[in-house]
Amino acid sequence: MRLSRLPLPARIAIAMGIAFAVGLLLFAxxxxxxxxxxxxxxxxxxxxxxxxxxxxxxxxxQPPGEDxxxxxxxxxxxxxxxLAGTAQPPAAAATPVPQPPRAAVDAPPPPATAAATASRxxxxxxxxxxxxxxxxxxxxxGEVLVRAVVGIDGRPRQVDVARSSxxxxxxxxxxxxxxxxxxxxxxQAGQPVEGEVRVPVEFVSGQR
Numbered sequence: 001m002r003l004s005r006l007p008l009p010a011r012i013a014i015a016m017g018i019a020f021a022v023g024l025l026l027f028a029x030x031x032x033x034x035x036x037x038x039x040x041x042x043x044x045x046x047x048x049x050x051x052x053x054x055x056x057x058x059x060x061x062q063p064p065g066e067d068x069x070x071x072x073x074x075x076x077x078x079x080x081x082x083l084a085g086t087a088q089p090p091a092a093a094a095t096p097v098p099q100p101p102r103a104a105v106d107a108p109p110p111p112a113t114a115a116a117t118a119s120r121x122x123x124x125x126x127x128x129x130x131x132x133x134x135x136x137x138x139x140x141x142g143e144v145l146v147r148a149v150v151g152i153d154g155r156p157r158q159v160d161v162a163r164s165s166x167x168x169x170x171x172x173x174x175x176x177x178x179x180x181x182x183x184x185x186x187x188q189a190g191q192p193v194e195g196e197v198r199v200p201v202e203f204v205s206g207q208r
Contacts, residue, residue: 118188121150121197129177129201132169140167141205144174145198150183152192162198174201 135141142165149158159179161171178199186195 118186118193118195121148121154121183121186121195123181123197123199124154124184125182127177127180129173129203131203132173135167135169135173135203136205139205140170141203142166142170143200143202144171145200146174146178147196147198148178148181148183149194149196150185151194152185154183154185156181156183157194165203170203173203177201 132140144161144165145163147160147162148156151157156179159175161175164171165174178201181199183197185192187193
């Protein structure tokens, strides 16, 4: 009997049956091929399932200090492997080198100042004092230090007693004598100036 003579529904049913039989045959071949004889080495235990971190959990952090010795983890590895993990001495701080002082700019020398000191008056004409008679009778003697302020003309302008002899009559006689003296005036920068001088006048018993 030919298929072309069968009605259409019958032909479709036959084609579907043939396709089903072929598919069943292919499935049987694949199934029995997977369950074939085991090869040597296939008796290993079941493979452990791989752990997945798809859940987002991160590995627990390590305690500080446990991974400090891993070269290159926290910095460059030491040059000598034997020195890894040993404390290295700190680098010495650079000591600043003192710079020599710079030469000062040439400055003009300070102007020379003239001497401010003046010479003292010098006596050029003296007169011996008169020994008081009362002092002679009493035997009074001693030395009187007379202070004289001499003007630019060489004449004493002020005369007084700087140190007394202990006898007023001898002090007055010494002052009167110095008042008649003449002096070379003091000079400063070549010019006559007023100056002060102290002269001792001595009285000795028996002097006339």
